[in-house]
Amino acid sequence: QTSLPDIDPAKLQIHKTTSPKPIPPSETLKFGHVFTDHMLAISWTQQEGWAAPEIRPYGPLTLDPSSTVFHYAQCLFEGLKAYRDVHGRVTLFRPDMNMARMNRSAHRIALPNFDGAALLDVLKQLIRLDKHWIPQEKGHSLYIRPVLIGTQQTIGISPPESALLYVICSPVGPYYPNGFKPVALHGTTEHVRASPGGTGAYKIGANYAPGVYPQKEAAQLGYVQNLWLYGSEHYLTEVGTMNLFVVFKHEDGSFELVTPPLDGMILPGVTRDSVLSLARSHASGALRLPHLGRLTVTERAVTMPEVREAAQAGRLVEMFGTGTAAIISTIDRIGYDGQDVVIPVEADGMGPVSRSLWTEIVGRQTGAIPSEWSVVV
Ligand code: COI
Numbered sequence: 001q002t003s004l005p006d007i008d009p010a011k012l013q014i015h016k017t018t019s020p021k022p023i024p025p026s027e028t029l030k031f032g033h034v035f036t037d038h039m040l041a042i043s044w045t046q047q048e049g050w051a052a053p054e055i056r057p058y059g060p061l062t063l064d065p066s067s068t069v070f071h072y073a074q075c076l077f078e079g080l081k082a083y084r085d086v087h088g089r090v091t092l093f094r095p096d097m098n099m100a101r102m103n104r105s106a107h108r109i110a111l112p113n114f115d116g117a118a119l120l121d122v123l124k125q126l127i128r129l130d131k132h133w134i135p136q137e138k139g140h141s142l143y144i145r146p147v148l149i150g151t152q153q154t155i156g157i158s159p160p161e162s163a164l165l166y167v168i169c170s171p172v173g174p175y176y177p178n179g180f181k182p183v184a185l186h187g188t189t190e191h192v193r194a195s196p197g198g199t200g201a202y203k204i205g206a207n208y209a210p211g212v213y214p215q216k217e218a219a220q221l222g223y224v225q226n227l228w229l230y231g232s233e234h235y236l237t238e239v240g241t242m243n244l245f246v247v248f249k250h251e252d253g254s255f256e257l258v259t260p261p262l263d264g265m266i267l268p269g270v271t272r273d274s275v276l277s278l279a280r281s282h283a284s285g286a287l288r289l290p291h292l293g294r295l296t297v298t299e300r301a302v303t304m305p306e307v308r309e310a311a312q313a314g315r316l317v318e319m320f321g322t323g324t325a326a327i328i329s330t331i332d333r334i335g336y337d338g339q340d341v342v343i344p345v346e347a348d349g350m351g352p353v354s355r356s357l358w359t360e361i362v363g364r365q366t367g368a369i370p371s372e373w374s375v376v377v
Contacts, residue, residue, distance in 0.1 A: 013055070017038060035169065037058055040126045064153040077203055085374070094273075096117075133169065151163055184333045185224070191210070240321070242269070245319065249316075307341065308336065317352065328358045
Protein backbone atom coordinates (compact mmCIF):
# COMPACT_ATOMS: atom_id res chain seq x y z
CA GLN A 1 0.00 0.00 0.00
CA THR A 2 2.90 2.40 0.68
CA SER A 3 3.81 2.27 -3.02
CA LEU A 4 0.45 3.80 -4.04
CA PRO A 5 0.53 7.41 -5.23
CA ASP A 6 0.54 10.14 -2.57
CA ILE A 7 -0.74 13.68 -3.19
CA ASP A 8 1.34 15.00 -6.08
CA PRO A 9 1.45 18.79 -6.64
CA ALA A 10 2.96 18.22 -10.13
CA LYS A 11 -0.33 16.61 -11.17
CA LEU A 12 -2.48 19.57 -10.06
CA GLN A 13 -5.20 20.49 -12.55
CA ILE A 14 -6.67 23.98 -12.37
CA HIS A 15 -10.12 24.73 -13.77
CA LYS A 16 -10.90 28.39 -13.20
CA THR A 17 -14.39 29.74 -12.75
CA THR A 18 -15.93 31.62 -15.66
CA SER A 19 -18.30 33.51 -13.36
CA PRO A 20 -16.43 35.01 -10.38
CA LYS A 21 -18.69 36.02 -7.50
CA PRO A 22 -18.94 39.56 -6.13
CA ILE A 23 -16.86 39.96 -2.94
CA PRO A 24 -19.03 41.28 -0.10
CA PRO A 25 -17.84 44.23 2.02
CA SER A 26 -15.90 42.98 5.07
CA GLU A 27 -18.24 44.61 7.59
CA THR A 28 -21.11 42.42 6.33
CA LEU A 29 -19.23 39.12 6.79
CA LYS A 30 -20.78 36.63 9.19
CA PHE A 31 -18.15 34.06 10.24
CA GLY A 32 -17.99 31.20 7.77
CA HIS A 33 -20.99 32.13 5.62
CA VAL A 34 -19.28 33.33 2.42
CA PHE A 35 -16.98 31.20 0.25
CA THR A 36 -14.44 32.12 -2.40
CA ASP A 37 -14.58 31.28 -6.09
CA HIS A 38 -12.55 28.05 -5.99
CA MET A 39 -12.05 24.88 -4.01
CA LEU A 40 -9.49 22.10 -3.98
CA ALA A 41 -10.53 18.44 -4.24
CA ILE A 42 -8.43 15.27 -4.11
CA SER A 43 -9.97 11.83 -4.13
CA TRP A 44 -8.45 8.65 -2.76
CA THR A 45 -9.14 4.96 -3.20
CA GLN A 46 -7.62 2.00 -1.47
CA GLN A 47 -6.70 0.52 -4.86
CA GLU A 48 -5.15 3.58 -6.49
CA GLY A 49 -4.11 5.93 -3.70
CA TRP A 50 -4.40 9.69 -4.10
CA ALA A 51 -5.66 10.93 -7.47
CA ALA A 52 -4.50 14.12 -9.20
CA PRO A 53 -5.42 17.21 -7.12
CA GLU A 54 -7.97 19.49 -8.76
CA ILE A 55 -8.72 23.15 -8.19
CA ARG A 56 -12.18 23.87 -9.56
CA PRO A 57 -14.99 26.39 -9.18
CA TYR A 58 -16.56 26.28 -5.69
CA GLY A 59 -19.70 24.18 -5.87
CA PRO A 60 -21.70 21.19 -4.62
CA LEU A 61 -20.22 17.73 -4.20
CA THR A 62 -22.00 14.75 -5.67
CA LEU A 63 -21.96 11.93 -3.14
CA ASP A 64 -23.86 8.68 -2.93
CA PRO A 65 -26.39 8.75 -0.06
CA SER A 66 -24.79 5.60 1.36
CA SER A 67 -21.37 7.32 1.74
CA THR A 68 -20.03 6.45 5.18
CA VAL A 69 -19.48 10.10 6.11
CA PHE A 70 -23.25 10.58 6.31
CA HIS A 71 -24.04 7.88 8.82
CA TYR A 72 -20.86 7.21 10.76
CA ALA A 73 -19.30 10.69 10.81
CA GLN A 74 -16.18 9.52 8.97
CA CYS A 75 -15.11 13.11 8.78
CA LEU A 76 -12.31 15.33 10.06
CA PHE A 77 -11.34 18.91 9.42
CA GLU A 78 -8.76 21.60 10.04
CA GLY A 79 -8.88 25.36 10.41
CA LEU A 80 -6.11 27.76 9.43
CA LYS A 81 -6.00 31.30 8.16
CA ALA A 82 -4.33 33.19 5.32
CA TYR A 83 -3.38 36.78 6.09
CA ARG A 84 -2.52 39.77 3.96
CA ASP A 85 0.50 40.87 5.99
CA VAL A 86 1.79 44.40 6.62
CA HIS A 87 4.29 43.98 3.75
CA GLY A 88 1.48 43.05 1.32
CA ARG A 89 2.47 39.38 1.27
CA VAL A 90 0.00 36.53 1.70
CA THR A 91 1.01 34.33 4.64
CA LEU A 92 -0.09 31.33 6.65
CA PHE A 93 0.59 30.78 10.35
CA ARG A 94 2.34 27.52 11.29
CA PRO A 95 0.47 25.48 8.62
CA ASP A 96 2.76 22.48 9.18
CA MET A 97 1.01 22.01 12.54
CA ASN A 98 -2.37 21.77 10.82
CA MET A 99 -1.05 19.24 8.32
CA ALA A 100 0.40 17.08 11.11
CA ARG A 101 -2.79 17.26 13.18
CA MET A 102 -4.90 16.42 10.15
CA ASN A 103 -2.86 13.28 9.60
CA ARG A 104 -3.21 12.33 13.28
CA SER A 105 -7.01 12.77 13.05
CA ALA A 106 -7.05 10.70 9.83
CA HIS A 107 -5.12 7.90 11.51
CA ARG A 108 -7.49 7.91 14.51
CA ILE A 109 -10.63 7.43 12.41
CA ALA A 110 -9.03 5.13 9.80
CA LEU A 111 -9.09 7.64 6.94
CA PRO A 112 -6.07 7.72 4.61
CA ASN A 113 -2.89 9.57 5.52
CA PHE A 114 -1.09 11.82 3.03
CA ASP A 115 2.04 13.90 2.50
CA GLY A 116 1.32 17.08 4.48
CA ALA A 117 3.93 19.13 2.59
CA ALA A 118 2.30 18.15 -0.72
CA LEU A 119 -1.17 19.15 0.50
CA LEU A 120 0.28 22.46 1.72
CA ASP A 121 1.80 23.04 -1.70
CA VAL A 122 -1.52 22.65 -3.56
CA LEU A 123 -3.38 24.52 -0.84
CA LYS A 124 -1.05 27.49 -1.40
CA GLN A 125 -1.95 27.41 -5.09
CA LEU A 126 -5.64 27.60 -4.18
CA ILE A 127 -4.96 30.59 -1.92
CA ARG A 128 -2.93 32.34 -4.64
CA LEU A 129 -5.84 31.95 -7.03
CA ASP A 130 -8.35 33.42 -4.55
CA LYS A 131 -6.01 35.85 -2.76
CA HIS A 132 -8.13 38.89 -3.71
CA TRP A 133 -10.73 37.45 -1.30
CA ILE A 134 -8.49 38.01 1.75
CA PRO A 135 -10.05 40.91 3.67
CA GLN A 136 -7.65 43.75 4.49
CA GLU A 137 -9.32 45.00 7.69
CA LYS A 138 -7.70 44.55 11.07
CA GLY A 139 -8.62 41.20 12.63
CA HIS A 140 -9.88 39.84 9.29
CA SER A 141 -8.42 36.98 7.27
CA LEU A 142 -9.24 34.12 4.94
CA TYR A 143 -10.30 31.08 6.95
CA ILE A 144 -9.21 27.87 5.26
CA ARG A 145 -11.12 24.70 5.93
CA PRO A 146 -9.57 21.39 4.81
CA VAL A 147 -11.96 18.45 5.21
CA LEU A 148 -11.44 14.71 4.76
CA ILE A 149 -14.44 12.37 4.49
CA GLY A 150 -15.10 8.68 3.94
CA THR A 151 -17.05 8.23 0.70
CA GLN A 152 -17.38 4.49 0.43
CA GLN A 153 -20.87 3.46 -0.59
CA THR A 154 -21.86 1.04 2.14
CA ILE A 155 -23.84 0.63 5.31
CA GLY A 156 -21.04 -1.54 6.67
CA ILE A 157 -18.71 0.09 9.17
CA SER A 158 -15.05 -0.40 8.37
CA PRO A 159 -12.09 1.67 7.12
CA PRO A 160 -13.49 3.30 3.96
CA GLU A 161 -12.13 2.10 0.62
CA SER A 162 -12.65 5.59 -0.82
CA ALA A 163 -12.28 9.08 0.58
CA LEU A 164 -12.37 12.71 -0.50
CA LEU A 165 -10.16 15.51 0.73
CA TYR A 166 -11.35 19.00 -0.10
CA VAL A 167 -10.49 22.54 0.94
CA ILE A 168 -12.79 25.57 0.95
CA CYS A 169 -11.96 29.16 1.91
CA SER A 170 -14.08 31.79 3.64
CA PRO A 171 -13.27 35.48 4.22
CA VAL A 172 -13.86 36.16 7.93
CA GLY A 173 -13.85 38.75 10.70
CA PRO A 174 -14.52 37.99 14.38
CA TYR A 175 -15.76 34.52 15.29
CA TYR A 176 -18.21 35.61 17.97
CA PRO A 177 -21.25 37.70 17.03
CA ASN A 178 -20.28 40.20 19.77
CA GLY A 179 -17.06 40.95 17.89
CA PHE A 180 -13.74 41.09 19.77
CA LYS A 181 -15.43 41.48 23.17
CA PRO A 182 -15.13 39.23 26.25
CA VAL A 183 -17.42 36.20 26.32
CA ALA A 184 -19.65 34.88 29.13
CA LEU A 185 -19.45 31.13 29.71
CA HIS A 186 -21.85 28.54 31.05
CA GLY A 187 -20.00 26.05 33.26
CA THR A 188 -21.40 22.81 31.86
CA THR A 189 -21.31 19.75 34.09
CA GLU A 190 -24.23 17.72 32.73
CA HIS A 191 -22.64 17.07 29.31
CA VAL A 192 -19.02 16.15 28.57
CA ARG A 193 -17.08 17.15 25.44
CA ALA A 194 -14.43 14.46 25.87
CA SER A 195 -13.43 11.75 28.28
CA PRO A 196 -10.24 9.76 28.99
CA GLY A 197 -9.44 7.39 26.14
CA GLY A 198 -11.92 9.18 23.87
CA THR A 199 -11.33 11.31 20.80
CA GLY A 200 -11.22 14.82 22.32
CA ALA A 201 -7.64 15.36 21.14
CA TYR A 202 -8.57 14.93 17.47
CA LYS A 203 -10.22 17.40 15.15
CA ILE A 204 -13.00 15.10 13.98
CA GLY A 205 -16.53 16.16 13.07
CA ALA A 206 -17.97 13.72 15.62
CA ASN A 207 -16.57 15.85 18.48
CA TYR A 208 -18.49 18.93 17.40
CA ALA A 209 -22.12 17.95 16.70
CA PRO A 210 -22.73 16.84 20.33
CA GLY A 211 -21.58 20.29 21.51
CA VAL A 212 -24.31 22.14 19.67
CA TYR A 213 -27.19 21.30 21.99
CA PRO A 214 -25.29 22.30 25.18
CA GLN A 215 -24.26 25.48 23.33
CA LYS A 216 -27.94 26.18 22.63
CA GLU A 217 -28.74 25.65 26.32
CA ALA A 218 -25.94 28.05 27.29
CA ALA A 219 -27.30 30.67 24.86
CA GLN A 220 -30.80 30.31 26.29
CA LEU A 221 -29.36 31.07 29.72
CA GLY A 222 -27.66 34.21 28.37
CA TYR A 223 -24.11 32.88 27.89
CA VAL A 224 -22.04 32.89 24.72
CA GLN A 225 -20.30 29.52 25.05
CA ASN A 226 -19.88 26.44 27.22
CA LEU A 227 -17.08 25.92 29.65
CA TRP A 228 -16.64 22.17 29.54
CA LEU A 229 -16.10 20.89 33.10
CA TYR A 230 -15.09 17.27 33.59
CA GLY A 231 -15.63 14.82 36.44
CA SER A 232 -16.91 15.34 39.98
CA GLU A 233 -13.97 17.70 40.62
CA HIS A 234 -15.17 19.93 37.75
CA TYR A 235 -11.85 20.07 35.91
CA LEU A 236 -11.63 22.84 33.34
CA THR A 237 -11.08 21.36 29.89
CA GLU A 238 -12.05 23.58 26.95
CA VAL A 239 -14.29 26.54 26.14
CA GLY A 240 -16.77 25.87 23.33
CA THR A 241 -14.35 25.34 20.43
CA MET A 242 -11.30 26.90 22.13
CA ASN A 243 -8.48 25.90 24.44
CA LEU A 244 -8.54 27.55 27.84
CA PHE A 245 -6.04 29.59 29.89
CA VAL A 246 -6.26 30.89 33.47
CA VAL A 247 -3.92 33.46 35.05
CA PHE A 248 -3.46 33.39 38.82
CA LYS A 249 -1.54 35.90 40.92
CA HIS A 250 0.75 34.48 43.59
CA GLU A 251 1.51 36.14 46.93
CA ASP A 252 4.88 37.39 45.68
CA GLY A 253 3.07 39.29 42.90
CA SER A 254 4.17 36.95 40.11
CA PHE A 255 1.66 35.52 37.64
CA GLU A 256 1.03 31.85 36.83
CA LEU A 257 -0.36 31.08 33.39
CA VAL A 258 -2.16 27.73 33.51
CA THR A 259 -3.71 25.58 30.83
CA PRO A 260 -5.01 21.99 31.12
CA PRO A 261 -2.44 19.41 29.98
CA LEU A 262 -2.73 17.45 26.71
CA ASP A 263 -4.11 14.38 28.46
CA GLY A 264 -6.13 13.10 25.51
CA MET A 265 -9.17 15.24 26.32
CA ILE A 266 -7.72 18.50 25.00
CA LEU A 267 -7.33 19.51 21.36
CA PRO A 268 -3.66 20.39 20.71
CA GLY A 269 -4.43 23.86 19.36
CA VAL A 270 -1.98 25.82 17.22
CA THR A 271 -2.81 29.06 19.07
CA ARG A 272 -2.54 27.17 22.39
CA ASP A 273 0.95 26.01 21.46
CA SER A 274 1.92 29.51 20.29
CA VAL A 275 0.71 31.09 23.55
CA LEU A 276 2.65 28.52 25.61
CA SER A 277 5.78 28.97 23.53
CA LEU A 278 5.75 32.79 23.74
CA ALA A 279 4.90 32.79 27.44
CA ARG A 280 7.68 30.28 28.16
CA SER A 281 10.15 32.41 26.21
CA HIS A 282 9.19 35.36 28.41
CA ALA A 283 9.45 33.22 31.55
CA SER A 284 12.95 32.07 30.57
CA GLY A 285 14.08 35.58 29.64
CA ALA A 286 14.59 34.71 25.95
CA LEU A 287 11.81 37.11 24.96
CA ARG A 288 10.57 40.20 26.73
CA LEU A 289 6.77 40.58 26.70
CA PRO A 290 6.10 44.27 27.41
CA HIS A 291 4.22 45.17 30.61
CA LEU A 292 4.60 41.68 32.01
CA GLY A 293 6.64 40.85 35.04
CA ARG A 294 7.53 37.49 36.50
CA LEU A 295 5.52 34.68 34.95
CA THR A 296 5.47 30.93 35.40
CA VAL A 297 3.82 28.74 32.78
CA THR A 298 2.23 25.44 33.73
CA GLU A 299 0.22 22.75 32.01
CA ARG A 300 -1.70 21.32 34.92
CA ALA A 301 -5.17 20.26 36.01
CA VAL A 302 -7.26 23.13 37.34
CA THR A 303 -10.77 22.92 38.80
CA MET A 304 -13.67 25.35 38.81
CA PRO A 305 -13.72 25.52 42.64
CA GLU A 306 -10.04 26.60 42.46
CA VAL A 307 -10.94 29.34 39.96
CA ARG A 308 -13.92 30.50 42.04
CA GLU A 309 -11.83 30.62 45.22
CA ALA A 310 -9.10 32.61 43.45
CA ALA A 311 -11.71 35.03 42.06
CA GLN A 312 -13.17 35.56 45.52
CA ALA A 313 -9.71 36.08 47.05
CA GLY A 314 -8.65 38.58 44.34
CA ARG A 315 -5.98 36.13 43.05
CA LEU A 316 -7.56 35.58 39.65
CA VAL A 317 -5.97 37.88 37.06
CA GLU A 318 -7.87 36.80 33.95
CA MET A 319 -9.11 33.91 31.81
CA PHE A 320 -9.14 33.51 28.06
CA GLY A 321 -9.77 31.02 25.28
CA THR A 322 -7.54 30.45 22.26
CA GLY A 323 -8.32 29.08 18.81
CA THR A 324 -7.64 29.73 15.16
CA ALA A 325 -11.12 31.13 14.58
CA ALA A 326 -11.31 33.25 17.75
CA ILE A 327 -7.53 33.97 18.17
CA ILE A 328 -7.59 35.03 21.86
CA SER A 329 -10.96 35.64 23.44
CA THR A 330 -11.20 36.89 27.02
CA ILE A 331 -13.84 35.68 29.47
CA ASP A 332 -15.77 38.05 31.77
CA ARG A 333 -18.04 35.70 33.75
CA ILE A 334 -18.80 32.03 34.26
CA GLY A 335 -22.19 30.71 35.30
CA TYR A 336 -21.34 27.98 37.81
CA ASP A 337 -23.30 26.23 40.50
CA GLY A 338 -26.23 28.64 40.20
CA GLN A 339 -24.15 31.81 40.39
CA ASP A 340 -21.94 33.93 38.18
CA VAL A 341 -18.22 33.94 38.96
CA VAL A 342 -16.95 37.33 37.81
CA ILE A 343 -13.64 37.21 35.93
CA PRO A 344 -11.51 40.39 35.86
CA VAL A 345 -11.36 42.20 32.50
CA GLU A 346 -9.75 45.60 31.93
CA ALA A 347 -11.38 48.55 30.15
CA ASP A 348 -10.24 47.43 26.67
CA GLY A 349 -11.83 44.00 27.18
CA MET A 350 -8.49 42.24 27.77
CA GLY A 351 -6.14 41.48 30.65
CA PRO A 352 -2.38 42.00 31.10
CA VAL A 353 -1.35 38.55 29.84
CA SER A 354 -3.92 38.14 27.03
CA ARG A 355 -3.19 41.67 25.73
CA SER A 356 0.50 41.03 25.60
CA LEU A 357 0.14 37.60 23.98
CA TRP A 358 -2.49 38.85 21.52
CA THR A 359 -0.08 41.56 20.36
CA GLU A 360 2.73 39.01 19.96
CA ILE A 361 0.61 36.45 18.09
CA VAL A 362 -1.28 38.85 15.84
CA GLY A 363 2.04 40.65 15.22
CA ARG A 364 3.51 37.38 13.92
CA GLN A 365 0.38 36.58 11.90
CA THR A 366 0.33 40.00 10.25
CA GLY A 367 4.08 40.22 9.65
CA ALA A 368 4.53 43.20 12.01
CA ILE A 369 6.85 40.95 14.06
CA PRO A 370 9.17 38.83 11.86
CA SER A 371 8.77 35.15 12.72
CA GLU A 372 9.57 31.76 11.31
CA TRP A 373 5.97 30.83 12.16
CA SER A 374 4.80 33.02 9.28
CA VAL A 375 4.92 31.13 5.97
CA VAL A 376 4.72 33.07 2.71
CA VAL A 377 2.18 31.64 0.25
C1 COI B 1 -11.07 26.91 14.82
O1 COI B 1 -10.87 27.62 15.81
O2 COI B 1 -10.44 27.06 13.78
C2 COI B 1 -12.07 25.86 14.81
O3 COI B 1 -11.89 24.90 14.12
C3 COI B 1 -13.32 26.01 15.55
C4 COI B 1 -14.46 25.99 14.59
C5 COI B 1 -15.64 25.37 15.21
C6 COI B 1 -14.74 27.34 14.00
